[in-house]
Amino acid sequence: MNGTKSYISKTVEELKPSGIRRFFDLAAGMEGVISLGVGEPDFITPWSVREAAILSLEQGYTSYTANAGLMELREEIAGYMQKSFGVSYSPQSEITVTVGASQALDIALRAILDPGDEVIVVEPSFVSYVPLVALAGGVPVQVQTLKENGFKILPEQLEKVITVKTKAIMLCSPNNPTGTMLERSELKAIAQIAEKYDLLVLSDEIYAELAYEGDYTSFAAISGMKKRTILISGFSKGFAMTGWRLGFVCAPEAISQAMLKIHQYAMMCAPTMAQFAALEALRAGRSDVEDMKKSYRRRRNYFVQSLNDLGLTCHVPGGAFYAFPSIESTGLSSEEFAERLLMAEKVAVVPGNIFGKSGEGHVRCSYATSMELLQEAIKRIGHFLDQHQKA
Structure with missing residues (x-):
């Protein structure tokens, strides 16, 4: 390609690479690193789920499924949503099986946005939200939450x-x-x-299975909200199926069918063997989910208390498997803290600023790792803080 003409979309050119990946790449080249950065379970997908996928291959189920996914799986998802969250969806017209929750979010935004439409993104937010809004032609409007409010959005904001x-x-x-x-x-x-204000709500509920305090409420279950909600979920987090890349999206029929159009052209359907695995997860994986959840809760309680004991103020997270401690007392920025901790003590965390401006002064730590490694990580963080104070 000669000359000065650019063949790259301006929107793509202006996108920043994922900040999470940068720290993963730094840590990958070092030995003995304890990673608290990866946002995925440390559990292996339950055997019965893996076995269901293997059996589907042995039986020759290697063709495309319906664009929206196996009807059997959509029916199981509908039953799961009704039983677990009290929301009723039609498997025929309101549920689409996707390649992870990420693809569900992508097609949802592309289905509803015209150029210039604004989407309010509550931050700190996952790194893909703002870029996906931009890629769909929309304008992300980021609203910062405060640690004093437990990072909860206020209606007036x-x-x-x-x-x-x-x-x-x-x-x-x-x-x-x-x-x-x-x-x-x-x-x-x-x-x-x-x-x-006659708005839609895109509700990312991928961590719904990992709610520790009280009863989890789906946004679609709020009176009158099902018609306004695009509910995004999947099997990666709660069912320990990250590598299977299987999600789903539930929405009112008109929106659901609009998303399905995009899904048909962009993806055809989700992987067939992963769909059979998900079917088994919903039918027989509940006890495994509960066992994993109990383990996460124990780790959360230990890790958050230990961070607070070290002087890194941290609120008790109500769900998922992340702690988001303040590192403001060190006088370092989020990126400085993360880089120095990695280089000095070989503990990998994610700087909070990559999740939005309101994340500055914090780091994200995943406690989806063994208790032994969490205990060692706390020792190393404590040593890092001691050395920093002496410097």
Whole structure:
């Protein structure tokens, strides 16, 4: 390619590479690193789920499925949503099986956004939200939450940024990276705003299975909100199936069918063997999920208390498997803290600023690793803090 002409989309050119990947790459070249950066379970997918996938291959189920996914799986998802969260969806017209929750979010945004439409993104937020809004032609409007409020969005914060171009609010509860979980009363307040201003809500509920405090409430279960909710979920986190890349999206029929159009052209269907695995996960994997959840809760309690004992103030996350401690007492920025901790003590954490401006002064630590490694990580962090104070 000669000359000065650029063949790359301006939107793509302006996208920043994932900040998470940079720290993964740094850690990958070092021996003896304890990684608290990876956002995935340390459990292996339960054997019965793996066996179901193997059996599907042995039986020759290697063709495409319906674009929206195996009807058997969609029916099982519908039953799961009704039983677990009290929301009723039609497997025929309101559920699409996707290649992970990430693809579900991508096609949801592309289905609803016209150029210039605004999407309110509550931050700290997962790193893909803002780029995916931009790639869909929308304008991300980031709203910062505060640690003093436990990183919970306040209704008045939302109202301040709503304009005639606002089309949707994007939520994640339990949240990545903070672990914050919104209670029913807090969801109701957001629902009132969505109703008042005629907005959609994209509710990322991928961590719904990993809610530790009280009863989890799906946004779609709030009275009158199913018609306004695009509910995104999947099997990666709660069912320890990250590498299977299987998610699903539930939405009112008109929106669901619009997403399905994009899915048909962009992806055809989700991997067939992964769909059979997910079917088994829903039918027989509940006890495994509960066992993993109990283990995460024990680790959370130990790790968060230990961080607070070290002077790194950390609220108790209501769900997911992340702690989001403040490192402001060190006088270092998030990136400085993460880089120095990695180089000095070989503990990998993710700087909070990559999740938005309100994440600055914090780091994300995943406690989805063994208790032994968490204990060693706490020792190393404590040593790092001691040496930093002496410097």
